[in-house]
Amino acid sequence: MASASVKARAWLAIEHPGPWPEYTETMDVPDPIARTIEAAERLGIRCQFIRRSGRRRQTPPLWVYAGHCATDGAPADTVWLEGRELTDPAELGELDLAGLASGVRPGFGDPVAGPLLLVCTHGRRNACCARTGAPLARELRARFGDAVWETTHVGGDRFAANLVCLPHGLYYGNLGVPEAVTAVEAYLRGEVVLDRLRGRAGLPEPAQAAEHYVRLDSGILGVEAVRVESLSGNSPYEAMVTAAGRRYRVMIEHSAGTDPCGPLCEENLDTYVLEALTLLNEATLV
Template sequence: MTRGRSCGHCPGSHTGERPCLATATVKAGAWLLIEHPGPWPERVEDLAGPGPVADAVRAAKKAGVRPQLIRRPGRRRATPPVQVYAGSSRGGDAWIEGRELADPAELAALDLDALAEGRSPGLGERVAEPVLLVCTHGRRNACCARTGAPLARFLATRFDRLIWETTHVGGDRFAANLVCLPHGFSYGDLDEAEANAAADAYLRGEVALPRLRGRTGLPEPAQAAEHFVRAHTGRLGVDDVTVASITGIPGTTRHEAVVLLKRSRYRVVVEAVRQPDPCGTDCGENQRTYVVRELTLLNEAALV
């Protein structure tokens, strides 16, 4: 895959140099993934219905759960059976469970309110292996299909059944996008080598800082604070760093975070600034990025 990507929605080009820090989808803390070979509508909630998959998608959105349609790279198997995953990327206990449903009507039995609160919806056993999502949602944005589909096929040659194509994950201007579940680490503007490195890191239980957009479900300033502490300390373990609090500083575009790292506690002040528009203003998405203004070690011994 080469750089210099453009499409009808993004009239300029993506160079891989655009800041993607703290751009992961804020509202995606609980997930419902449903195998659906397509076609995919522009918005998943507009999936043709009534039908059990369409009903489950709309019920998930109403409950505050992020629904994603998924399918295998390069293949469009007829369904049922339908592979379904449910998981939570919030807090310190990220998890995902899944099974194949012989009848999609079984989706109606899921407790989506429990899932929204970070509890099992009653789908099945927890899954030990990660689920790696590559956005290929061309109906939403042509860049996602043009860059995401070949990336998904490439990753599938190495990571096989861990890889799924998926609908919109946010951040079209960062295509190709990768989301690593259950923790929800999101990467953008990836080429094959960068995506391969990100997936390898996640299988080791780590994050890869280059092209890391952030952790889904966290406010953007919290994503930035976590990133800056990881960069400062070199701690890359998926569970090494926790944002304990994030507070806006009145009258400014700054936020103050307290970030925990094992026995250490950091105070981090980040500021939102506007980034350039190399792909033009038609992306229609958040153009902020963040810079660190203060990063202070508060203590090393108080936390166990």
């Protein structure tokens, strides 16, 4: 819980069959891709390389996805995903990266109606991601088809196998096949599953925790039904959260975590504990 990538609001996923080195910054890619990744990261866009499970095709052609997840009280229409298959990497020059970073649809590709399901299999970064992620990606692709891609590091190696559901930026971790299938099926019907849910990308960690505790208390699972409107303070943090017409004040305490799996798993160690959750009103309930 509360361990999804905080800075990942805008996303850019580019097909590359690999091999993937430990750090993607050192990857040998065509100049148009390298320039796009460099410019995108300067703007705060989360960049991922993706590939199909099993026999890998050479690129180009290559698939590129751009998307944005609504955060910090933003309206739901800022959640979107576009996809396009490029015949030449130079076509990336048409992508409005500044618009993407600010949440504006660039019109670079066609709207993607279904989800993009990214399973981290970046074994050079952490062996657990290949050992647990690769077979999970194969199983999910067998069930859910072209929505599923292997991807580079998403953060939180100690939670492998990791799954990111775009465009909403939902992170799930410590997944086996049954838990992953349950999470994907819930996402396809517009819901979250609290079991193994790490949080929602783009939100500060205390806000992710506040959303989780409100869902746990209320039983409200709709992806769009719970929204963190504000976050203030510094342990305890105070979050104002709306959920299906209800308004909550949530007080969250920070707790420093310890590394359970050695020095290679140094990310996402902190935890957030519920201090108080208060229902303020039900005035808009029918």
